[in-house]
Each structure stands twice: as C-alpha cells, then as structure tokens.
Amino acid sequence: MKSFDLSLYLVTDRSLSLGRTLEYIVTEAAKGGVTMVQLREKDCSTLEFYQQAMLLKECLRPYNIPLIINDRLDIALACDAEGLHIGQSDMPYAIARKLLGKDKIIGLSVECLQDAIDANELDVDYIGISPVFGTPTKTDTAPALGLNGIREIVKISRHPAVGIGGINRTNAANIILAGADGISVVSAITSATDPKEAALQLRSIINQTIKKTINQ
Numbered sequence: 001m002k003s004f005d006l007s008l009y010l011v012t013d014r015s016l017s018l019g020r021t022l023e024y025i026v027t028e029a030a031k032g033g034v035t036m037v038q039l040r041e042k043d044c045s046t047l048e049f050y051q052q053a054m055l056l057k058e059c060l061r062p063y064n065i066p067l068i069i070n071d072r073l074d075i076a077l078a079c080d081a082e083g084l085h086i087g088q089s090d091m092p093y094a095i096a097r098k099l100l101g102k103d104k105i106i107g108l109s110v111e112c113l114q115d116a117i118d119a120n121e122l123d124v125d126y127i128g129i130s131p132v133f134g135t136p137t138k139t140d141t142a143p144a145l146g147l148n149g150i151r152e153i154v155k156i157s158r159h160p161a162v163g164i165g166g167i168n169r170t171n172a173a174n175i176i177l178a179g180a181d182g183i184s185v186v187s188a189i190t191s192a193t194d195p196k197e198a199a200l201q202l203r204s205i206i207n208q209t210i211k212k213t214i215n216q
C-alpha cells in the first residue's frame with residue numbers, strides 16, 4: 001500500500017550543505033520531523049548518485065521515511081527507491097509509471113495552471129507547485145507562482161500538492177493556508193546551522209497551521 005506524508009519534504013543539494021555530508025543532513029532532518037526526502041543532485045556521476053542513494057536509503061530506513069529520486073529513473077530502479085520526481089522536461093510520466101510499477105510514488109512538477117490541468121489526466125501521486133517564490137537554489141525555473149498560484153492550482157487539482165521554491169519558516173504557514181498539503185525545502189534545512197532544529201521549527205509551524213485549517 002502506497003502511503004506517504006507530504007507535509008515536510010526535504011530536497012537535497014550537496015552544494016548547499018556547508019561541507020557536511022548528506023547522510024548527516026538527512027539524519028538530522030529525519031530527527032527533526034521531515035516526512036519525505038528527495039535526492040536531487042545536479043552535478044553527480046551515475047556512480048556517485050547511486051552510492052549516495054544507497055547511503056540515504058540506509059539513513060532513512062529506521063525512520064520509515066520514503067526516499068524519492070529526482071530525475072533519474074535508472075537510479076530509482078537500481079536502488080529500489082520509494083519513488084521518483086519528474087519535471088515537465090524529464091522522463092514522460094507514462095514511461096516512468098510503466099517501468100516503476102503502480103506501487104511506487106511518482107511526483108510531477110507543475111509550473112502553471114495548464115500543467116495542473118494536464119496532470120489531472122495522469123495518475124501521479126503528488127504535484128510539486130514550482131516555484132512558489134524565486135530562489136537562488138534553482139534559477140532555471142518558470143515565473144514564480146506566488147500564493148495565488150497555489151490557490152488556483154489546488155482548487156482544480158485532484159492530486160495532493162506540495163509547494164517548492166523560496167520557502168522557509170517566515171512563509172511556510174502561508175503555503176499551507178493557501179491550500180498545499182505540504183512544503184518542500186532545500187536551503188531552509190540543508191544550509192541551516194542546525195538542520196535538526198530547522199526541521200523541528202518547520203514541523204511545528206506546519207502542525208499548528210494544519211490544526212488551524214482543520215478547526216476552521
């Protein structure tokens with residue numbers, strides 16, 4: 001059975017980890033309450049990517065947190081990851097699903113309302129609304145969608161949704177209040193002096209905000 005929690009989704013980037021290993025960042029983030037982890041490394045050989053994926057799988061096993069692989073369907077298959085994240089220019093969804101099977105998690109980036117309408121035709125497991133705000137972490141993005149973009153997309157989408165791009169503890173609550181099921185962050189945890197504390201703070205903001213939306 002595929003069950004996962006999008007509420008606090010860490011996406012990795014070794015170049016932003018201030019010299020610390022991804023195993024360290026991911027383990028601390030797991031202790032702080034992240035619910036999903038995506039291995040996203042844009043400058044990595046296939047061997048390094050595979051080895052890194054295997055190491056993260058080991059780190060996450062005790063916490064029962066799914067490991068999602070960004071872009072690389074081959075690596076997702078090779079390390080038997082829980083899922084794959086694809087964007088609008090990546091492997092087509094139908095091929096990814098055919099090769100991964102129905103039990104794996106597949107996430108798809110949506111960069112505009114039309115992408116979200118198109119995604120309604122696909123059995124993706126979640127959408128990543130991307131980017132919500134501008135961010136130095138990824139500069140080759142579509143224009144930022146803002147909170148109104150989230151509202152518009154979640155209104156029409158039949159899929160669970162996570163916001164990504166420029167999200168941190170100052171704006172995390174607004175992402176949930178705009179209707180997303182969770183937040184996805186790179187630098188807010190990866191570049192924090194104390195990644196566990198950063199995850200704990202985001203966790204607490206999300207929990208409080210979700211509680212508020214339920215009681216409304």
Ligand SMILES: Cc1ncc(COP(=O)(O)OP(=O)(O)O)c(N)n1
Binds near residue numbers: 011108129
């Ligand atoms: C959760 C999540 N949402 C969006 C993205 C962006 O994916 P993509 O558009 O394919 O860009 P790259 O990350 O591959 O540069 C994501 N990775 N995760």
Ligand SMILES: Cc1ncsc1CCOP(=O)(O)O
Binds near residue numbers: 134166
């Ligand atoms: C992978 C990705 N996709 C859209 S924005 C982004 C990077 C988000 O990084 P940060 O959380 O540091 O703004």
Ligand SMILES: [Mg+2]
Binds near residue numbers: 070071090
């Ligand atoms: Mg991609």
